[in-house]
Amino acid sequence: MRPADYDDGTAAAGPVGPGASVTAPRLGPVEWLRFAWRQLTSMRTALLLLLLLAIAAVPGSLVPQRSSDPNGVVQYFADNPDLAPVLDSFQMFDVYTSVWFSAIYLLLFVSLIGCIIPRTKHHLEALRARPPKTPARLSRLSAYTERELADAGPAGGDAEAAIASAAAALGKAGYRVERYDQRGAPSVSAERGYLRETGNLVFHTALVGVLVAVAIGGGFGFSGQRVIVEGQSFVNTLAAYDSFNPGRFFDDGRLTPYRLTLDELDAVYETENTDALGQPIDFTAHVTIDGPDGANERDVKVNEPLYEYGTDVYLLGNGYAPTITVRDPDGEVVFTDSVPFLPQTANLTSIGVVKVPDGLSEQIGLVGFFYPTQDVLSTGAYTSTYPDLVYPVLTLNVYSGDLGIDDGTPRSVYQLDTSGMEQLTGGQTGVDSVELMPGESTELPNGLGTVEFESASPDAASDDFSQSVARFASFDVHHDPSQVWVLVFALLILGGLLLSLFVPRRRVWVKAVTRPDGRVVLEYAGLARGDDPGLERAVEEFADRHAGPVSSRAEAASGPENPST
Amino acid sequence: MTLDEISIIAVYSAMAVYAIAFIAYAIDLARRSAASAQATDAAAAGIAENADLGDASGREPVLQGAAASAPAATAGSADGTPSSTPPAGRGAGRRGAGAGAAPSVDYGRSPSLRVAVAMTVIAWALHLAATVLRGIAASRVPWANMYEFALTGTLVITTVFLVVLLIAKTDLRFLGTFVTGLVLVLLGVATVNFYVSVVPLPPALQSVWLVIHVFVATSAVGFFALGFALSVVQLMQSRRESIAATADSVKKSFLATLPDSTALENLAYRVNIVGFILWTFTLMAGAIWAEKAWGRYWGWDTKEVWTFIIWVVYAGYIHARATRGWRGSRSAWLAIIGFSAVLFNFTVVNLFFKGLHAYSGL
Numbered sequence: 012m013r014p015a016d017y018d019d020g021t022a023a024a025g026p027v028g029p030g031a032s033v034t035a036p037r038l039g040p041v042e043w044l045r046f047a048w049r050q051l052t053s054m055r056t057a058l059l060l061l062l063l064l065a066i067a068a069v070p071g072s073l074v075p076q077r078s079s080d081p082n083g084v085v086q087y088f089a090d091n092p093d094l095a096p097v098l099d100s101f102q103m104f105d106v107y108t109s110v111w112f113s114a115i116y117l118l119l120f121v122s123l124i125g126c127i128i129p130r131t132k133h134h135l136e137a138l139r140a141r142p143p144k145t146p147a148r149l150s151r152l153s154a155y156t157e158r159e160l161a162d163a164g165p166a167g168g169d170a171e172a173a174i175a176s177a178a179a180a181l182g183k184a185g186y187r188v189e190r191y192d193q194r195g196a197p198s199v200s201a202e203r204g205y206l207r208e209t210g211n212l213v214f215h216t217a218l219v220g221v222l223v224a225v226a227i228g229g230g231f232g233f234s235g236q237r238v239i240v241e242g243q244s245f246v247n248t249l250a251a252y253d254s255f256n257p258g259r260f261f262d263d264g265r266l267t268p269y270r271l272t273l274d275e276l277d278a279v280y281e282t283e284n285t286d287a288l289g290q291p292i293d294f295t296a297h298v299t300i301d302g303p304d305g306a307n308e309r310d311v312k313v314n315e316p317l318y319e320y321g322t323d324v325y326l327l328g329n330g331y332a333p334t335i336t337v338r339d340p341d342g343e344v345v346f347t348d349s350v351p352f353l354p355q356t357a358n359l360t361s362i363g364v365v366k367v368p369d370g371l372s373e374q375i376g377l378v379g380f381f382y383p384t385q386d387v388l389s390t391g392a393y394t395s396t397y398p399d400l401v402y403p404v405l406t407l408n409v410y411s412g413d414l415g416i417d418d419g420t421p422r423s424v425y426q427l428d429t430s431g432m433e434q435l436t437g438g439q440t441g442v443d444s445v446e447l448m449p450g451e452s453t454e455l456p457n458g459l460g461t462v463e464f465e466s467a468s469p470d471a472a473s474d475d476f477s478q479s480v481a482r483f484a485s486f487d488v489h490h491d492p493s494q495v496w497v498l499v500f501a502l503l504i505l506g507g508l509l510l511s512l513f514v515p516r517r518r519v520w521v522k523a524v525t526r527p528d529g530r531v532v533l534e535y536a537g538l539a540r541g542d543d544p545g546l547e548r549a550v551e552e553f554a555d556r557h558a559g560p561v562s563s564r565a566e567a568a569s570g571p572e573n574p575s576t
Numbered sequence: 577m578t579l580d581e582i583s584i585i586a587v588y589s590a591m592a593v594y595a596i597a598f599i600a601y602a603i604d605l606a607r608r609s610a611a612s613a614q615a616t617d618a619a620a621a622g623i624a625e626n627a628d629l630g631d632a633s634g635r636e637p638v639l640q641g642a643a644a645s646a647p648a649a650t651a652g653s654a655d656g657t658p659s660s661t662p663p664a665g666r667g668a669g670r671r672g673a674g675a676g677a678a679p680s681v682d683y684g685r686s687p688s689l690r691v692a693v694a695m696t697v698i699a700w701a702l703h704l705a706a707t708v709l710r711g712i713a714a715s716r717v718p719w720a721n722m723y724e725f726a727l728t729g730t731l732v733i734t735t736v737f738l739v740v741l742l743i744a745k746t747d748l749r750f751l752g753t754f755v756t757g758l759v760l761v762l763l764g765v766a767t768v769n770f771y772v773s774v775v776p777l778p779p780a781l782q783s784v785w786l787v788i789h790v791f792v793a794t795s796a797v798g799f800f801a802l803g804f805a806l807s808v809v810q811l812m813q814s815r816r817e818s819i820a821a822t823a824d825s826v827k828k829s830f831l832a833t834l835p836d837s838t839a840l841e842n843l844a845y846r847v848n849i850v851g852f853i854l855w856t857f858t859l860m861a862g863a864i865w866a867e868k869a870w871g872r873y874w875g876w877d878t879k880e881v882w883t884f885i886i887w888v889v890y891a892g893y894i895h896a897r898a899t900r901g902w903r904g905s906r907s908a909w910l911a912i913i914g915f916s917a918v919l920f921n922f923t924v925v926n927l928f929f930k931g932l933h934a935y936s937g938l
């Protein structure tokens with residue numbers, strides 16, 4: 012059962028009678044419900060909701076979204092302090108989870124389900140039904156041809172035999188056939204292309220499948236991020252992640268505690284093509300996975316994630332992690348670590364923060380810039396001109412005072428809250444910023460101690476910095492059990508679509524009619540259900556195969572008239 | 577001279593030949609208008625003559641068609657003799673209603689049209705050479721930045737057009753003006769504004785999915801472009817059909833030599849559903865690639881949003897074709913909106929919207 016306002020183009024042109032839903036004069040509550048349901052599951056509503064869905068998706072591309080671009084949202088608020096809160100109240104920064112967007116697609120899917128169920132029932136019945144009775148006047152159908160039985164070579168003989176052979180041929184061609192004999196006119200009725208409707212139903216059902224898989228399956232997964240410096244490792248447990256987003260139904264007992272060690276991060280940059288100097292060519296993270304199955308060396312690349320122990324590991328970013336060591340005036344190490352610096356530009360000018368809470372007379376914080384290949388702009392500012400380590404320079408501004416971490420407030424390791432601190436170098440202090448190359452160290456101001464930029468390759472030649480700074484990789488680790496289901500439903504969508512758009516659904520009839528003048532004529536007719544460009548040709552070809560091409564006599568009778576200008 | 581330089585020369589040569597083809601197609605359209613005007617005048621003369629003879633039911637085909645609302649021939653000919661298609665069946669009746677209201681004119685052979693198609697084939701060959709050379713110069717598939725998308729995309733549009741010309745039973749050469757015009761404009765914009773020299777692929781693009789996803793997307797665009805053109809002509813035709821009975825001048829239009837609006841609608845539908853299936857595949861392949869590259873298969877990134885919007889609009893188009901009251905002109909508008917969104921997605925979204933798909937190369 013198609014919706015009442017379904018139109019496959021075969022319906023009679025001309026005024027259509029008012030739908031039953033419109034005429035009912037007085038409606039009780041049940042009728043109202045039925046009326047509303049019929050409206051909701053009509054083609055027109057489905058169409059309207061589809062178009063609404065398309066329109067509703069637009070704003071999410073105009074305004075940054077919290078889900079895909081959280082920093083963009085912050086920036087948007089800063090740039091449009093008046094407009095942003097208004098937009099926010101309409102959930103414009105969360106369009107795809109907003110009430111209105113959800114309402115549209117949920118209604119659409121209710122409509123869809125309301126549409127699929129009766130149609131599936133109807134289709135299952137149709138699959139078992141006999142092809143319909145042969146219409147009385149086949150010549151009125153759009154695809155029609157006829158052959159004289161007397162001329163019909165292969166199908167010659169008597170009418171009965173001709174129809175029997177037509178039925179056999181149609182059956183072989185994949186039609187379901189049924190013999191009907193009306194008033195001495197034997198005929199065969201045949202139908203094919205049930206797969207068209209099957210495909211359509213599979214398609215629509217699989218759409219629901221995708222939605223359900225995403226909605227439910229997503230709840231069982233998680234995603235976590237972790238930054239690892241070369242030589243370091245991390246164990247796949249909740250606490251080890253820098254950030255972790257579990258699904259609603261996620262159970263952390265299901266994490267396999269394997270150890271992932273970043274042995275080395277290879278970054279290759281273009282060196283020859285002058286149009287693309289410094290453009291990244293390849294990033295490969297060489298890692299060791301150590302878990303229940305033993306230790307295995309593996310590679311993770313962009314576009315080539317690693318699938319291990321039910322998790323997918325992606326290489327999403329990388330950068331430099333200069334090793335910085337701070338000592339107190341006595342030379343005791345109070346801080347040493349390879350600190351990931353976040354890249355800001357294509358040439359990897361990067362920013363990082365060091366916090367030294369203990370061991371010195373005051374808490375200090377260092378805000379640093381790292382330039383893998385440092386150069387000086389005409390303004391005097393530093394910049395990096397190449398992303399690889401050619402002339403690495405680290406500059407640090409020193410702050411002393413309260414780091415604001417003693418009260419246990421969580422603070423980003425990439426940001427320094429300088430509100431309770433005094434700046435000791437750089438800016439307006441009149442003291443030059445600390446500036447170091449790998450292997451160098453210098454005094455901190457106010458006799459606080461010393462800071463060293465340790466080289467990761469202390470034994471290299473003095474002008475070879477290529478290995479002097481460790482790199483870090485940022486990994487995303489995911490588990491999404493719905494993925495497989497989404498893929499399966501997506502394939503069903505595609506398959507269903509192909510069937511439903513390209514399998515012709517048609518009925519074909521062959522009837523042997525005795526004309527008033529005593530001639531026996533084989534009539535061939537076809538009826539398309541839905542778009543079927545090949546129908547006329549198919550009927551013609553079948554007739555040709557069954558009874559031979561049109562005889563010259565018939566040709567003269569039905570051939571195109573010649574213009575007689 | 578580098579391969580890329582040769583490629584550019586080939587692009588410019590292709591553009592020159594496309595321009596010649598465009599002019600030839602345009603001349604053909606002008607001749608069609610003239611032919612319909614002639615037919616209309618001839619028919620009018622015929623009526624006058626018949627009226628003189630006191631026999632209005634004789635040879636007065638064109639205007640008979642114009643007045644009759646009964647199912648008439650699919651294609652009346654210049655002298656008005658109805659063709660032999662049996663006016664039976666509901667489909668034919670529907671079609672006949674259109675043809676009956678606005679007679680069509682037999683247009684015969686057109687030398688300019690044959691020149692135009694020949695030029696299109698030559699331009700296509702140059703265009704193909706340009707694209708292949710660009711690919712060889714870059715040692716990868718030639719569709720990794722805006723310039724290359726445009727280069728390959730327009731090549732696919734022409735290819736689809738030529739293939740459809742080969743296989744379609746209806747003569748669709750009249751679409752050449754649109755196709756060569758569009759290709760010319762896009763190629764012009766691409767070479768002038770989007771050109772970038774050959775650079776290596778960034779790691780994010782190093783994937784088989786670049787080959788599959790982007791190529792299928794461009795092919796879909798090729799079909800959508802043709803479907804768009806057909807829908808536009810369909811709308812013009814159906815407008816003509818609805819007013820032809822009253823306004824004589826509209827009959828003197830090239831449209832009279834083209835298929836009727838229902839035939840155009842069916843053609844547009846067939847082309848558009850091929851595009852739609854390719855687009856569905858594009859969307860899915862994109863999701864698989866996004867999963868590999870970014871660790872999630874769908875994240876409502878701007879480019880994903882627009883791919884989705886286009887998909888939904890064309891789904892709406894297919895639905896509209898099956899919805900009472902929406903078949904015909906209204907659904908055609910949806911196809912037109914769909915293709916506008918495709919163009920928007922390729923230009924404005926690529927250039928001005930922020931997102932992960934920052935691969936315009938500009």
Ligand code: HEM
Pocket residue numbers: 013014017019052053054057061119120122123124126127210211212214215218507508511512541891894895897898
């Ligand atoms: C999630 C929303 C929907 C989407 C994305 C969608 C998409 C599509 C697509 C792409 C087609 C063409 C392919 C085919 O024939 O199988 C189609 C056809 C069809 N859809 Fe939907 N649909 C949706 C909802 C609905 C609803 C709610 C109904 C019922 C009211 C419906 C009824 C139909 C019918 C009857 C056809 C056959 C059209 C024909 O014969 O040409 N669809 N749909």
